Amino acid sequence: xxxxxxxxxxxxxxxxxxxxxxxxxxxxxxxxxxxxxxxxxxxxxxxxxxxxxxxxxxxxxxxxxxxxxxxxxxxxxxxxxxxxxxxxxxxxxxxxxxxxxxxxxxxxxxxxxxxxxxxxxxxxxxxxxxxxxxxxxxxxxxxxxxxxxxxxxxxxxxxxxxxxxxxxxxxxxxxxxxxxxxxxxxxxxxxxxxxxxxxxxxxxxxxxxxxxxxxxxxxxxxxxxxxxxxxxxxxxxxxxxxxxxxxxxxxxxxxxxxxxxxxxxxxxxxxxxxxxxxxxxxxxxxxxxxxxxxxxxxxxxxxxxxxxxxxxxxxxxxxxxxxxxxxxxxxxxxxxx
Amino acid sequence: xxxxxxxxxxxxxxxxxxxxxxxxxxxxxxxxxxxxxxxxxxxxxxxxxxxxxxxxxxxxxxxxxxxxxxxxxxxxxxxxxxxxxxxxxxxxxxxxxxxxxxxxxxxxxxxxxxxxxxxxxxxxxxxxxxxxxxxxxxxxxxxxxxxxxxxxxxxxxxxxxxxxxxxxxxxxxxxxxxxxxxxxxxxxxxxxxxxxxxxxxxxxxxxxxxxxxxxxxxxxxxxxxxxxxxxxxxxxxxxxxxxxxxxxxxxxxxxxxxxxxxxxxxxxxxxxxxxxxxxxxxxxxxxxxxxxxxxxxxxxxxxxxxxxxxxxxxxxxxxxxxxxxxxxxxxxxxxxx
Numbered sequence: 001x002x003x004x005x006x007x008x009x010x011x012x013x014x015x016x017x018x019x020x021x022x023x024x025x026x027x028x029x030x031x032x033x034x035x036x037x038x039x040x041x042x043x044x045x046x047x048x049x050x051x052x053x054x055x056x057x058x059x060x061x062x063x064x065x066x067x068x069x070x071x072x073x074x075x076x077x078x079x080x081x082x083x084x085x086x087x088x089x090x091x092x093x094x095x096x097x098x099x100x101x102x103x104x105x106x107x108x109x110x111x112x113x114x115x116x117x118x119x120x121x122x123x124x125x126x127x128x129x130x131x132x133x134x135x136x137x138x139x140x141x142x143x144x145x146x147x148x149x150x151x152x153x154x155x156x157x158x159x160x161x162x163x164x165x166x167x168x169x170x171x172x173x174x175x176x177x178x179x180x181x182x183x184x185x186x187x188x189x190x191x192x193x194x195x196x197x198x199x200x201x202x203x204x205x206x207x208x209x210x211x212x213x214x215x216x217x218x219x220x221x222x223x224x225x226x227x228x229x230x231x232x233x234x235x236x237x238x239x240x241x242x243x244x245x246x247x248x249x250x251x252x253x254x255x256x257x258x259x260x261x262x263x264x265x266x267x268x269x270x271x272x273x274x275x276x277x278x279x280x281x282x283x284x285x286x287x288x289x290x291x292x293x294x295x296x297x298x299x300x301x302x303x304x305x306x307x308x309x310x311x312x313x314x315x316x317x318x319x320x321x322x323x324x325x326x327x328x329x330x331x332x333x334x335x336x337x
Numbered sequence: 338x339x340x341x342x343x344x345x346x347x348x349x350x351x352x353x354x355x356x357x358x359x360x361x362x363x364x365x366x367x368x369x370x371x372x373x374x375x376x377x378x379x380x381x382x383x384x385x386x387x388x389x390x391x392x393x394x395x396x397x398x399x400x401x402x403x404x405x406x407x408x409x410x411x412x413x414x415x416x417x418x419x420x421x422x423x424x425x426x427x428x429x430x431x432x433x434x435x436x437x438x439x440x441x442x443x444x445x446x447x448x449x450x451x452x453x454x455x456x457x458x459x460x461x462x463x464x465x466x467x468x469x470x471x472x473x474x475x476x477x478x479x480x481x482x483x484x485x486x487x488x489x490x491x492x493x494x495x496x497x498x499x500x501x502x503x504x505x506x507x508x509x510x511x512x513x514x515x516x517x518x519x520x521x522x523x524x525x526x527x528x529x530x531x532x533x534x535x536x537x538x539x540x541x542x543x544x545x546x547x548x549x550x551x552x553x554x555x556x557x558x559x560x561x562x563x564x565x566x567x568x569x570x571x572x573x574x575x576x577x578x579x580x581x582x583x584x585x586x587x588x589x590x591x592x593x594x595x596x597x598x599x600x601x602x603x604x605x606x607x608x609x610x611x612x613x614x615x616x617x618x619x620x621x622x623x624x625x626x627x628x629x630x631x632x633x634x635x636x637x638x639x640x641x642x643x644x645x646x647x648x649x650x651x652x653x654x655x656x657x658x659x660x661x662x663x664x665x666x667x668x669x670x671x672x673x674x
Contacts, residue, residue, distance in 0.1 A: 108373040159547060160549065164563065167563060194508035210496060
């Protein structure tokens with residue numbers, strides 16, 4: 001019993017050189033495609049998230065209203081639903097799962113959108129975090145198709161600092177001997193918990209902790225927040241899946257493809273879609289400064305920081321209602337333009 | 338052969354309840370105590386640092402000039418020279434080394450200064466990072482003795498966010514099975530390297546990485562910087578020693594003692610020393626905002642951020658010459674006042 005569909009990609013030749021035979025994208029749609037096929041929103045997933053998580057901001061009365069739009073949520077590869085280390089058969093299973101690039105994900109999603117649904121125009125691509133990176137990539141690869149983009153708390157290229165933050169996350173997870181270089185039989189829980197604890201300091205801001213917001217949102221102590229939220233959210237996914245997504249993230253660059261050959265400025269300059277770029281003001285690993293640089297190179301983009309102490313989580317679906325309202329208003333405005 | 342002195346504390350009753358029998362402080366002095374005993378500077382060490390590291394900003398022509406001042410550098414307990422897990426005899430050795438508080442350190446240093454040297458007035462206490470925390474503690478415990486303080490990139494109380502950052506560091510180190518709950522026979526190198534990699538994202542700023550400063554200071558690539566600098570600086574110290582200092586850090590609060598009974602505002606308000614408080618503008622775990630709050634509660638203090646992209650390292654002895662010059666000028670000004 002699944003609540004989603006599967007699109008078979010066949011033998012997917014990856015940028016890194018491997019071929020993922022019988023690769024697939026798990027996806028879910030919300031609402032109905034209209035006759036003109038002009039009510040399409042694509043909403044990719046984030047690191048560790050599956051389409052379920054995106055549902056927090058999909059619904060009647062929200063900007064992402066399935067009564068009006070046809071919303072496609074493609075699961076990112078590595079997230080446990082689309083092709084991932086945990087579900088790929090031998091020989092590319094587990095530790096041997098290959099690098100899947102940002103381009104590999106988005107070009108596969110493009111096949112889904114065009115081959116399955118015959119869609120030629122997309123009203124908006126929107127995503128948070130790694131979903132924002134996919135959003136940028138959509139805009140740069142298919143400028144004639146994508147009318148609007150809303151990247152939230154993400155960048156068009158993973159910064160060196162962000163890369164280093166992820167090195168810390170990875171080092172914590174893989175320090176656990178149970179990880180066994182990815183050939184574990186039972187989950188490396190100690191490493192997954194360590195990963196969660198490293199994440200805890202990064203994903204919300206100094207002010208979030210200073211004001212003890214965790215007490216306001218239902219946690220009984222700081223330690224309870226670290227265990228129940230940060231460790232808890234890492235224990236139910238596969239370690240190799242996390243590492244596969246992390247590798248995608250660390251190497252994300254919208255110009256890393258034959259179309260732009262590493263010319264980052266050209267890739268940004270090609271994004272003709274109307275864009276509202278929403279960093280979190282206090283995001284520590286996707287800081288607003290990187291988006292500011294990007295927006296200056298985009299022809300039709302506006303920088304609109306989310307003024308919040310929720311750090312990276314400010315833009316995350318379902319985390320903080322006031323921030324969600326800010327994002328929702330921006331998406332409505334963008335869709336109306 | 339050692340280049341330092343040892344002060345025996347006898348049986349040191351710690352705030353946490355343990356008694357560290359035969360505890361000691363290793364210290365080194367620079368310059369000569371004058372007849373009036375009014376040329377004293379105390380310069381405590383930082384996390385992972387020994388007095389050698391402080392020597393980068395001690396010397397003729399510097400603010401901390403041994404031709405003029407008598408500079409005492411007491412090694413913090415846990416740093417491998419003063420009483421530490423790695424050098425304490427059984428039964429309080431290794432994993433059983435007890436919690437040594439900020440107060441335990443500074444009150445012991447006070448005994449050193451008064452009992453060994455008969456000093457009654459201190460011209461200045463200065464320190465970076467955990468050294469800054471000791472500096473604040475000196476000012477709050479001995480206001481009639483301390484004339485000036487210069488806390489650099491540190492706070493009078495470890496913030497909740499800073500605590501969480503350290504939880505990540507600790508989780509990475511202790512995820513290594515070789516750590517063996519502190520009873521390792523050979524060093525848990527994998528965990529120490531993981532700790533170094535987690536630290537790398539925190540201790541310098543996003544802009545430091547964006548501008549690839551690591552290439553300007555002699556590292557051949559980002560990975561070379563992570564291995565040679567960040568892993569390298571953690572491999573030569575003892576894991577339990579790190580964890581002992583980390584525990585001191587996580588629980589640091591200048592009001593956590595009988596004099597103030599947790600009244601943080603009272604402790605800050607008691608610091609009558611003239612103070613120049615120097616946060617790093619881009620410090621991610623001792624951010625300027627915490628110092629700003631503290632300075633507002635101190636009667637004679639000025640906030641003077643180090644405008645630098647070197648993050649926490651901006652104030653570290655010997656790291657970045659322009660920042661060191663900024664700090665040196667402030668120390669001269671403070672000493673002249």
